[in-house]
Amino acid sequence: MPRAKGRRYRLAILKLDRLGDGVLSLGSVRLLVKEFGADQTLLIISNVAEPLFRNEFPGVDMLVLPPFSQSFWPDFVQTMIWHASWLRAIQADDLVCLRHQPSDYLHAIASLVRARQMHASEWLGAGESVCLAYTRCRRVPYPEYSAEGCLELEAHRRVTQSVLGRSVSFNDIIPVLHSSFATGDETLLVCPQAGAAIRQYPPASLALAIALFLQAVPEMRVVVCLPPGTLRTPYEQSLQNAGVSSVFWVYPANLGELRQAISSARLVLAPDSAPAHLTTAMNKPGVFLLGGGHYGMFAPWRRSTLQVWLNHHTDCYQCQWRCSHAEPFCITHIQPSAVAAALQSVYAAAGVQCVLAAKKQSA
Structure with missing residues (x-):
């Protein structure tokens, strides 16, 4: 009050x-x-x-x-x-x-x-x-x-x-939240949940994208971030089916813990969601999956080239999420290979910026 x-x-x-x-x-x-x-x-x-x-x-x-x-x-x-x-x-x-x-x-x-x-x-x-x-x-x-x-x-x-x-x-x-580049283990933070299920990337496609990315960066540790009480079984099973093992699971209890998880990650993968906007405001490297329900209204936006938003254009864009199809093709037709390629590109760009930042600090 x-x-x-x-x-x-x-x-x-x-x-x-x-x-x-x-x-x-x-x-x-x-x-x-x-x-x-x-x-x-x-x-x-x-x-x-x-x-x-x-x-x-x-x-x-x-x-x-x-x-x-x-x-x-x-x-x-x-x-x-x-x-x-x-x-x-x-x-x-x-x-x-x-x-x-x-x-x-x-x-x-x-x-x-x-x-x-x-x-x-x-x-x-x-x-x-x-x-x-x-x-x-x-x-x-x-x-x-x-x-x-x-x-x-x-x-x-x-x-x-x-x-x-x-x-x-x-x-x-432009929204700005202060953060820093990750300095510990190489971590891919995956935040698969959105405010509505229709905006979420299918678990099987998500797992395949992660598996393809790990082929190029096998040393990357995968951490899946879910809201407290969320059932992890669909994601866990899909990751196992895709051959992704040694996955860590975190359930931030509050905003501070969520910001810490994002800040300590090398790279973030998420749908259009609060974690995506937090990551972008913190200027952290991230790849975000954006549907067409209200495309352009709340995203895409970025603070730098470290943030990439992927989408699959369909004729039914701007439906306000009143989907007329069996599934939201604007989300489900984003190819896992495209997600993996974007992750590799952003990861490489982030590595260059880390090197430049380290040189600046030592100068």
């Missing part, structure tokens, strides 16, 4: 979203906090992204809410009962919404905050059914195209630029 109920802030940022989406907003949030002051900013964030924002913005007040409201009862009603008094007590000069997909849940929360000026994007093609709207809102159009490949980051840039009243470049809002 905020440190004082009824306090006035220069800036309140509304970002109720998943962890990966929170990562994508880091650059904009950092720029806005720097401009308005940490002690003059309130973050209204989700419980799933709270550890990320607490770590990155320790001096900023935060109000933590559920990321979404799946139904009017009990989700929406209970959230309002528990948090409406705190929301009504918030006073802010500027309220900035960095979730661009419209919803009446966001509209209701924003309407309770006493803000002089609201800032948000206007996404006419979102396809969401809403009854409410933001008041006293300065809107910028949600992008239809981004030269950098990620519409969400471009939307963040546009909103941030509108709030600040000055030019903001794409590089200004």
Whole structure:
């Protein structure tokens, strides 16, 4: 909760979203906090992204809410009962919404905050059914195209630029998390889970890609990273069938442990997921498998050539994951050989950067 109920802030940022989406907003949030002051900013964030924002913005007040409201009862009603008094007590000069997909849940929360000026994007093609709207809102159009490949980051840039009243470049809002190259054993960290099963690469294809990569880099240790409680049997059986042995399994209990696993790895393999966005923000070497459900919206993006996103284009792209086929061909038709080749390429590039970094330190 905020440190004082009824306090006035220069800036309140509304970002109720998943962890990966929170990562994508880091650059904009950092720029806005720097401009308005940490002690003059309130973050209204989700419980799933709270550890990320607490770590990155320790001096900023935060109000933590559920990321979404799946139904009017009990989700929406209970959230309002528990948090409406705190929301009504918030006073802010500027309220900035960095979730661009419209919803009446966001509209209701924003309407309770006493803000002089609201800032948000206007996404006419979102396809969401809403009854409410933001008041006293300065809107910028949600992008239809981004030269950098990620519409969400471009939307963040546009909103941030509108709030600040000055030019903001794409590089200004690129998410950055600090990390370092791995210095221990050669480790391939595999994070196979995504937020929805439809976005996940089939275990058999994943195992074959890993086996092909290990033929070129046999000294690489394979670590599979799964959320706590996830059944590992499908992956374990597929890896065994592909001839991949001596696999290590980790189950990070929190964000800190997940970041440590990524930071200590030489290379990361994942679908479009929070680990993929964390890896990219940390500028770690990684290969990520991207489907077409909302291709270009949240990915691809990269901090350097060390991050590669693979996809298989189909005519049904932008289906919003309402797949009309027996399986998501945009994911399942990514060839294991292409995944292995990308891993080899990124691994080689990372090796060159490690050598250059070592020379720089010894100079």
